[in-house]
Amino acid sequence: MTEDENKIVGENFEGTDEENTKAKISLTLVGKLLTVRPYNVEAMKRTLVNVWRVKDNVAIRMVETNLFVFQFFCEDDKIKVMEGYRWFFDKKLLLLTKIMGDEQPSTVCFSSSPFWVRIGDVPFNKRNLDFAFEIGEHLGGFLEFDDSDPLGWEAFLRIKIMVDINKPLRRGLKVANGSSSPIWCGMQYERLAEFCYYCGRLNHTDVECQFVEEDVVTKGVVYEYGPWLGASPKKQARGSLFDRERERSWLSKIKDASKPRLPGYFDPKAVSKGPPAAARKLTFSAP
Numbered sequence: 001m002t003e004d005e006n007k008i009v010g011e012n013f014e015g016t017d018e019e020n021t022k023a024k025i026s027l028t029l030v031g032k033l034l035t036v037r038p039y040n041v042e043a044m045k046r047t048l049v050n051v052w053r054v055k056d057n058v059a060i061r062m063v064e065t066n067l068f069v070f071q072f073f074c075e076d077d078k079i080k081v082m083e084g085y086r087w088f089f090d091k092k093l094l095l096l097t098k099i100m101g102d103e104q105p106s107t108v109c110f111s112s113s114p115f116w117v118r119i120g121d122v123p124f125n126k127r128n129l130d131f132a133f134e135i136g137e138h139l140g141g142f143l144e145f146d147d148s149d150p151l152g153w154e155a156f157l158r159i160k161i162m163v164d165i166n167k168p169l170r171r172g173l174k175v176a177n178g179s180s181s182p183i184w185c186g187m188q189y190e191r192l193a194e195f196c197y198y199c200g201r202l203n204h205t206d207v208e209c210q211f212v213e214e215d216v217v218t219k220g221v222v223y224e225y226g227p228w229l230g231a232s233p234k235k236q237a238r239g240s241l242f243d244r245e246r247e248r249s250w251l252s253k254i255k256d257a258s259k260p261r262l263p264g265y266f267d268p269k270a271v272s273k274g275p276p277a278a279a280r281k282l283t284f285s286a287p
């Protein structure tokens, strides 16, 4: 660097427009499409505007290759997009993140994305919030538990988790099972975008895979992953609200039923005393 280049600009800078900038940034999301392939940017913008259906407007600008700023104009719109469904364009996942303001576009980091996952074949005694939390934390971060099945006797546990987009997707997990050996519970991702059926990563497909082993041509290719890792995008309704409330009330009865019960008055193991007065009389009338 030259001497001039080495001088630092803005050390004592006090802008007059700071409040406006802050407000603008607070209504901003930054995003990128999870792909290594070129795509039609204008078509993506049109698609997102169509599916988001914001109340006010949204302005979309590309600040770097495959890095977009989404400028919203009201808080509700931003929350709706950030916390609504995950968004796709051309079967590719759109990653979104909030910014503080002092980041450089080149350093904005997209490392994870929220997913609803289904865990199948869960042991009967582990179908509850506590265990869902344990699983969620193990898988990358617990966000939410679907408690629309109060009894827990559905085909799967449904948990919202943060998924590390740089790691291969998970096909399942090993669960400790008391004194016997650990068991395998399979996993599926809801609304799964395109991903690599060879290495299981989300940011490319098998055509662009960088993790192909050299002997793949001579040995033959083995796809360890496949479309079976995705669950059907529509969540199956798990009964009506009325049914769920009814099941919850039944559950509270089960808890009562499992409390210890008294043996009957005439049970041979029960000790049935007489009235306290009679006991006193016996004591005092003894010779």
Ligand SMILES: [Zn+2]
Residues within 6 Å of the ligand: 196, 197, 198, 199, 200, 201, 204, 205, 206, 208, 209, 210, 211
């Ligand atoms: Zn791959």
